[in-house]
Amino acid sequence: MNNSQNTSTQRYFRDQKTGGYNNHFWYTGTMSGSTDVCFVTWTPTISEAGDYQIFAYVPGGANSNAGGARYKIHHAQGISTVVIDQSTYTGQWISLGTYTFTAGQNEYVYLGDSTGIASQMIAFDAMRFRKVTQHIPVANFTMSSSNICEGDTIQFSDISTYASTYYWLFENGNPATSNMQNPAISYSTSGTFGVQLIVTGAGGTDSIINPIAITVSPNAHASFTTNVTSGQAPLTILFTNTSQNANNYIWNFGDGATANDGNPYHIYNNAGDYTVTMIAISSSCKNDTSFLTIHVDPNVGIENSTLNNSFSVFPNPFKTSTIVQFELSKNEKITLQITDILGKTQNLTKDKCYNQGLHSIEINTEKSEIAEGIYILKYATEEKVLYKRIVVKK
Numbered sequence: 543m544n545n546s547q548n549t550s551t552q553r554y555f556r557d558q559k560t561g562g563y564n565n566h567f568w569y570t571g572t573m574s575g576s577t578d579v580c581f582v583t584w585t586p587t588i589s590e591a592g593d594y595q596i597f598a599y600v601p602g603g604a605n606s607n608a609g610g611a612r613y614k615i616h617h618a619q620g621i622s623t624v625v626i627d628q629s630t631y632t633g634q635w636i637s638l639g640t641y642t643f644t645a646g647q648n649e650y651v652y653l654g655d656s657t658g659i660a661s662q663m664i665a666f667d668a669m670r671f672r673k674v675t676q677h678i679p680v681a682n683f684t685m686s687s688s689n690i691c692e693g694d695t696i697q698f699s700d701i702s703t704y705a706s707t708y709y710w711l712f713e714n715g716n717p718a719t720s721n722m723q724n725p726a727i728s729y730s731t732s733g734t735f736g737v738q739l740i741v742t743g744a745g746g747t748d749s750i751i752n753p754i755a756i757t758v759s760p761n762a763h764a765s766f767t768t769n770v771t772s773g774q775a776p777l778t779i780l781f782t783n784t785s786q787n788a789n790n791y792i793w794n795f796g797d798g799a800t801a802n803d804g805n806p807y808h809i810y811n812n813a814g815d816y817t818v819t820m821i822a823i824s825s826s827c828k829n830d831t832s833f834l835t836i837h838v839d840p841n842v843g844i845e846n847s848t849l850n851n852s853f854s855v856f857p858n859p860f861k862t863s864t865i866v867q868f869e870l871s872k873n874e875k876i877t878l879q880i881t882d883i884l885g886k887t888q889n890l891t892k893d894k895c896y897n898q899g900l901h902s903i904e905i906n907t908e909k910s911e912i913a914e915g916i917y918i919l920k921y922a923t924e925e926k927v928l929y930k931r932i933v934v935k936k
Contacts, residue, residue: 543568543666545580554580554655555666561633562601563668569605570655572662578654584669585650588643591618593677595640596651597670602632606665610657616649617641628665640674677704679743681750689757691827695726696756698737702748705741712737732758762788764822764832769885772837776929777810778885778918779836781818788822788830796836807916809931813840853921859933862908868921869900877922878903880912880932888912907934 545554555568570580588594598613600606607629615622615638624638643649655664679702686697700708700723710720713735715727729735735756740749762785769780783791783804793801795808796816810816816836823829853868866878878892889910892903905919914936921928 543580543582546578556605558601558605558665561603562665563599567599567601567606567665567667569663569665572608572659572664573656574658574660575656576658578656581652581654582666583650583652585647586643586669586671587647588645588649588671590673591643591645593640593674594643594671595674595678596638597635597672598626598638598651598653599635599668599670600626600628600631600633601665601667602628602634605663606631608657608662608664609659611653611664612657613638614652615639615641616652618644618649635670640678643671674745676745677743678745679703679705679741679748681705681739681741681748683737683739683750683752685737685754688755689759690729691759692730692761693728693828695728697724697726699724700739700741702739702741704743704745705748706744707742709740710738711740729756729758732756759827760787760824761828762786762822762824762830764788764820764830766820766832766834768834768836771834772839774839775811775813776918777836777838778807779810779818780807781805781820783820785820785822785830785832787824787827789825790823792821792823794819810836810838813838853928853930855919855930855932858930859935860907861935863904863906864932866903866905866919866921867901870896870898870923873897874923874925876901877920878905879920879922880905881918881920882915888917 554570558567609627611626611628613624651669682701684699708723712718712727734753736753738751765784767782793806795818818834820832855864855866857864875895880888914934917932919930919932
């Protein structure tokens, strides 16, 4: 026993002759600072080097109520500090852990009166050193991550010492229990969940409970709808994206054309069956893919406008007006009709008989108040029907 005031060793210590180990212990008031005034050391005589479990006797009562008694174990590997709340024990031996000691009087346990809280009472009583012939296991673990995507798993890794068997309990985990040393567990929802590891070894059993905060992010879910899924060529398809949890999109329309728009459209000029593929891309989790088959029938007797130079539109795109030019080999009735990509007819239908020869007709969208967008111009004679895509830019 000693103090740092260079006065009598016993000046600040008080003697308690009831309670404690063998009905006697010393006590003093605690200090709020970081420097000890009163302190005690217990130095055992170790006859055989090895691992020793250390126990401190806590007498309890009004003179043993220090909330932060700092026991400092000076052992062969260094100094370890164990904080004990003396107020929670009464006449009990409390384990301070297991440490390596060399033979002789080289290591010791130190306890001072500085706990950070003034005016409590800290007790200095007996200390017991017990040689460990079989190591007591200490449970501990780590985890690979706390941020996962739907369907992913967290890898738990055991870092316990002196353990041979393991039992895990995972709150809200799948599976909820495991006997593996390093299990992989999945979580379907975000939250803070408890994880308990119980280990057993030759020296006994130990357990640890840690709350872990898990964040589960959703994967992308790809889906889309179309205005139609079949029709005659040329067939205009409008795609409406209904995907969730995605940031970008890759479309493949099955005929060599692709797009990256959220809600694209596509015109199929040739008959056939086309598999549309849309990949919904997540910036943080898994992507997803959706498929749809489009059936395009041949337009019997109808020529494709790209194969007939007798029908043209210029300029295209245009803002307010464009010129439709066509040449007739005989007198014929001509129908010009504009529809949007949903198939709705616009108020620009022209139906008239024309003489043989070259003709030019102006289409003025400003007068008809057609909005900016993409439209289909239908050119029909008594013998053929041609189509062109026109683009109005305001």
